[in-house]
Amino acid sequence: MLEIQGLGRRFGGVAAVDAVSLTIPAGQMVGVIGRSGAGKSTLLRMVNRLTEPSEGRVLFEGRDITALRGQALRNWRTRCAMIFQQFNLVQRLDVLTNVLVGRLNHRPALSSLFKRFTSEERAMALSALDRFDLAAAALQRADTLSGGQQQRVAIARALLQEPRVLLADEPIASLDPRSAKIVMDALHALNREDGITVLCNLHHLDTAREYCDRIVAMQAGRVVFDGPPAELTAARVREVYGVDEAEFEEQAAAALRRSAAANRPEPVAANAA
Numbered sequence: 001m002l003e004i005q006g007l008g009r010r011f012g013g014v015a016a017v018d019a020v021s022l023t024i025p026a027g028q029m030v031g032v033i034g035r036s037g038a039g040k041s042t043l044l045r046m047v048n049r050l051t052e053p054s055e056g057r058v059l060f061e062g063r064d065i066t067a068l069r070g071q072a073l074r075n076w077r078t079r080c081a082m083i084f085q086q087f088n089l090v091q092r093l094d095v096l097t098n099v100l101v102g103r104l105n106h107r108p109a110l111s112s113l114f115k116r117f118t119s120e121e122r123a124m125a126l127s128a129l130d131r132f133d134l135a136a137a138a139l140q141r142a143d144t145l146s147g148g149q150q151q152r153v154a155i156a157r158a159l160l161q162e163p164r165v166l167l168a169d170e171p172i173a174s175l176d177p178r179s180a181k182i183v184m185d186a187l188h189a190l191n192r193e194d195g196i197t198v199l200c201n202l203h204h205l206d207t208a209r210e211y212c213d214r215i216v217a218m219q220a221g222r223v224v225f226d227g228p229p230a231e232l233t234a235a236r237v238r239e240v241y242g243v244d245e246a247e248f249e250e251q252a253a254a255a256l257r258r259s260a261a262a263n264r265p266e267p268v269a270a271n272a273a
């Protein structure tokens with residue numbers, strides 16, 4: 001169980017996340033929605049401590065994550081993997097090596113980075129790639145893959161961390177609809193087959209409804225809706241956000257396009273997903 005208790009983060013005068021409390025049972029798939037600037041990324045990043053909270057706590061199985069330091073914090077970050085809108089692969093490395101990076105935190109000391117990966121680790125990486133239909137691409141450079149393929153490599157890399165929790169920050173925002181479906185299916189499979197708790201920031205409400213057990217809607221740092229997908233009706237969306245669903249999604253998508261353009265990595269070949 002993951003417990004977020006009164007969690008908050010201020011940046012200067014702005015409360016990016018404000019007194020958020022959520023209790024997330026093990027194995028739940030949670031979709032977090034909200035406009036640009038609502039605090040979705042900051043919330044996820046506090047769960048693995050990429051961003052430090054200003055107040056509140058995060059507990060995992062009763063253990064205070066917010067108090068972890070040093071090796072204990074590194075261990076938590078291994079068990080709480082994260083994937084991003086822009087995939088964050090090392091573009092010039094081959095796919096297999098990118099996936100093997102997910103094992104590095106399992107190694108005892110920095111010196112072990114310079115040793116070769118074991119045959120067990122390579123087998124694990126190949127099996128993770130095979131699970132997402134990417135074994136044939138194992139020796140290709142990451143930058144030869146389509147966006148949908150790169151995101152599946154990132155998911156395979158996360159899987160090698162043997163996580164208990166997976167944080168996904170707008171994982172399909174840069175993908176065409178077909179690739180987006182394949183990536184969401186992959187996340188759903190990890191959730192259902194491996195029992196990994198998934199927290200996923202999304203801006204397509206129908207995607208959140210289709211894949212998630214629970215939807216948390218944020219507005220100006222606060223939770224304004226928390227419930228099952230069936231309760232997030234079109235009328236409720238209008239009540240919470242003051243616009244209809246299509247307008248809400250267009251606003252969110254436009255903001256994501258702007259932020260992706262501002263951080264665009266190397267160009268990605270437009271292969272099929």
Ligand SMILES: Nc1ncnc2c1ncn2[C@@H]1O[C@H](COP(=O)(O)OP(=O)(O)OP(=O)(O)O)[C@@H](O)[C@H]1O
Nearest residue numbers: 011014016034035036037038039040041042043255
């Ligand atoms: N490192 C930072 N420094 C200053 N302000 C920040 C920082 N990170 C986030 N913010 C601010 O906190 C608020 C919430 O940002 P956050 O990125 O969490 O929102 P979001 O819902 O994920 O939106 P988006 O999808 O656009 O990233 C915004 O006002 C943002 O400008």
